[in-house]
Amino acid sequence: MLAALFFVLATFAITTKVEGSRQGKDRVATSVxxxxxxxxxxxxxxxxxxxxxxxxxxxxxYFLTHSMSGLLDTDEGGGIYHALLGTLEQVGIxxxxxxxxxxxxxVYLVExxxxxxxxxxxxxxxxxxGIPSIVAGLFILATWNLMLGFGPSGFAGALALxxxxxxxxxxxxxxxxxxxxxxxxxxxxxxxVPKWRTILKVVLPTAIxxxxxxxxxxxxxxxxxxxxxxxxxxxxxxxxPNPFEGAQSSLPLYxxxxxxxxxxxxxxxxxxxxLVLIAFVMILNLxxxxxxxxxxxxxxx
Amino acid sequence: MAKRIDISGLSAYYGNHKAIDDISMTxxxxxVTAFIGPSGCGKSTFLxxxxxxxxxxxxxxxxxxxxxxxxxxxxxxxDPVAVxxxxxxxxxRPNPFPTMSIFDNVAAGLRLNGSYKKSRLxxxxxxxxxxxxxxxxxxxxLNKPGSGLSGGQQQRLCIARAIAVEPQVLLMDxxxxxxxxxxxLAIEDLIGELKERFTIVIVTHNMQQAARVSDRTAxxxxxxxxxxxxxxxxxxxxxxxxxxxxxxTEDYISGRFG
Ligand SMILES: Nc1ncnc2c1ncn2[C@@H]1O[C@H](COP(=O)(O)OP(=O)(O)O)[C@@H](O)[C@H]1O
Ligand SMILES: [Mg+2]
Numbered sequence: 001m002l003a004a005l006f007f008v009l010a011t012f013a014i015t016t017k018v019e020g021s022r023q024g025k026d027r028v029a030t031s032v033x034x035x036x037x038x039x040x041x042x043x044x045x046x047x048x049x050x051x052x053x054x055x056x057x058x059x060x061x062y063f064l065t066h067s068m069s070g071l072l073d074t075d076e077g078g079g080i081y082h083a084l085l086g087t088l089e090q091v092g093i094x095x096x097x098x099x100x101x102x103x104x105x106x107v108y109l110v111e112x113x114x115x116x117x118x119x120x121x122x123x124x125x126x127x128x129x130g131i132p133s134i135v136a137g138l139f140i141l142a143t144w145n146l147m148l149g150f151g152p153s154g155f156a157g158a159l160a161l162x163x164x165x166x167x168x169x170x171x172x173x174x175x176x177x178x179x180x181x182x183x184x185x186x187x188x189x190x191x192x193v194p195k196w197r198t199i200l201k202v203v204l205p206t207a208i209x210x211x212x213x214x215x216x217x218x219x220x221x222x223x224x225x226x227x228x229x230x231x232x233x234x235x236x237x238x239x240x241p242n243p244f245e246g247a248q249s250s251l252p253l254y255x256x257x258x259x260x261x262x263x264x265x266x267x268x269x270x271x272x273x274x275l276v277l278i279a280f281v282m283i284l285n286l287x288x289x290x291x292x293x294x295x296x297x298x299x300x301x
Numbered sequence: 302m303a304k305r306i307d308i309s310g311l312s313a314y315y316g317n318h319k320a321i322d323d324i325s326m327t328x329x330x331x332x333v334t335a336f337i338g339p340s341g342c343g344k345s346t347f348l349x350x351x352x353x354x355x356x357x358x359x360x361x362x363x364x365x366x367x368x369x370x371x372x373x374x375x376x377x378x379x380d381p382v383a384v385x386x387x388x389x390x391x392x393x394r395p396n397p398f399p400t401m402s403i404f405d406n407v408a409a410g411l412r413l414n415g416s417y418k419k420s421r422l423x424x425x426x427x428x429x430x431x432x433x434x435x436x437x438x439x440x441x442x443l444n445k446p447g448s449g450l451s452g453g454q455q456q457r458l459c460i461a462r463a464i465a466v467e468p469q470v471l472l473m474d475x476x477x478x479x480x481x482x483x484x485x486l487a488i489e490d491l492i493g494e495l496k497e498r499f500t501i502v503i504v505t506h507n508m509q510q511a512a513r514v515s516d517r518t519a520x521x522x523x524x525x526x527x528x529x530x531x532x533x534x535x536x537x538x539x540x541x542x543x544x545x546x547x548x549x550t551e552d553y554i555s556g557r558f559g
Contacts, residue, residue, distance in 0.1 A: 114359065181396070183392060183394060183396040184396060184398060184399070186354065186357065186392065186396075187392065187396045187398070187459070187462075188398075188409070188413065189354065189357055189385060190352065190354055190385055190389065190390035190392075190463075191385065191386070191389070191409060191410035191413065191414075191462065191463070191466055192382050192383065192384075192385040192386030192387075192410065192414060192466060193382070193409075193410070193413040193414060194382050197413050198413070201412075201413055202398055202400075202413075205400045206398070206399060206400050
């Protein structure tokens with residue numbers, strides 16, 4: 001910090017002397033931007049570095065394909081297969097619910113929405129964006145589990161995750177649909193194409209790259225959610241492939257559980273699971289970028 | 302093909318704002334009618350009432366009658382979607398669908414209306430591209446994106462797309478204003494050919510263009526900014542440009558305002 005401050009001041013002093021005050025200020029602005037950039041990068045890189053160095057030593061084929069079944073949390077060995085499976089299933093179900101609903105809501109808001117109803121929907125989407133994940137979890141717990149009497153399951157967790165995901169999908173899809181030039185809609189309508197077909201065949205294909213990216217980023221966002229999973233999915237050491245019945249585990253929950261145990265072996269496992277989680281999110285991000293580039297409407301020659 | 306348009310007592314609104322006021326005129330089949338007038342006098346608005354595109358704009362509302370060979374486009378039981386298949390439109394800026402190839406752009410009107418037979422599509426696409434004087438330039442790259450063409454080619458692609466659904470009338474809103482002189486000339490030649498088959502209405506800011514391509518010319522004007530636009534006169538193009546019956550027309554044409 002001090003070194004950075006010193007560096008900026010020194011640049012200013014020297015440049016002002018050598019090149020005059022306008023260049024001096026220019027140099028300072030440039031240095032400040034660079035210093036801020038590096039400061040922002042430091043926590044990011046060190047986080048990645050710590051996770052990778054600590055996580056990599058436990059990750060192997062065994063770790064990825066075995067559960068904690070039959071082991072005490074204090075034992076060595078074991079793996080994250082049950083948690084990985086749980087995460088994939090819960091996030092998958094949440095996406096299957098949230099993506100279509102979010103997409104259709106956004107289509108309604110951008111293409112049809114006028115007047116009171118649209119304003120109300122927009123308002124509720126805004127409110128939903130701010131819902132803390134634990135509240136979404138409690139809501140599902142109160143309705144699905146306590147009122148309707150279902151036990152903990154991956155599906156209950158997925159419902160809470162879907163609540164968290166939906167507003168993100170609506171928002172990003174809305175932005176992408178608004179980017180589609182009105183001229184394209186008019187060109188299609190002027191050919192005598194009904195509005196719903198215009199949306200389906202012209203508007204959505206034009207925006208599909210951005211929409212998919214938005215959904216992927218929303219998926220990445222909910223993959224790390226711990227609180228609702230803790231409440232609703234409950235956690236287990238065993239492999240439970242059925243998301244509709246019985247407790248499951250999930251990666252963030254696993255990280256938490258293992259860290260709480262506090263032995264060397266369990267903390268190593270926590271880092272290993274954390275690394276898998278980060279890698280998963282990273283891959284989703286890259287895939288999203290790839291899709292955005294691949295599907296971007298080609299312009300120019 | 303090609304129908305007469307009879308417009309009577311037509312006014313159009315954006316919400317409470319009246320954009321054009323009480324326009325009546327007749328557009329002859331198989332001819333080119335040009336709309337001229339200063340910006341904001343409602344030429345585009347009027348043009349868009351002729352294929353019911355005006356009501357697509359939020360708050361857009363129309364009063365009056367538009368008869369297409371005696372059939373009122375604004376009758377209660379008329380489907381605006383069907384009207385737009387009969388009255389095609391070309392816009393100011395070329396707007397090919399960016400996700401579609403050249404072939405798919407031209408086939409879009411048919412495909413989006415549910416006609417999928419490949420042989421028929423191929424036939425229509427070639428015919429339309431030939432009709433738009435674009436076939437020779439693109440026949441080797443029909444599967445390339447339409448956005449890869451030059452501006453003038455893109456505009457002719459849009460014309461091909463519009464005539465592929467075989468409309469009776471073709472509306473063009475300043476189709477050359479975004480194009481260079483050479484492309485403009487190509488489009489003007491094309492308009493000359495298309496009027497054999499279609500009734501054409503073209504909005505233009507370019508007096509020479511109106512004089513070159515049109516048979517009839519309509520001059521619109523507005524009393525003041527914020528006032529609705531009105532039809533001042535419509536007559537044979539030659540007469541409008543040599544000896545108009547209204548002083549304002551002559552002032553506008555000779556460049557004294559607008
Ligand atoms: N989408 C719109 N919403 C509200 N007012 C509009 C809209 N489009 C045009 N207008 C108004 O209608 C009038 C006529 O515009 P327009 O038909 O575009 O004129 P022109 O094509 O002759 O330049 C103008 O006063 C303009 O401000
Ligand atoms: Mg205009």
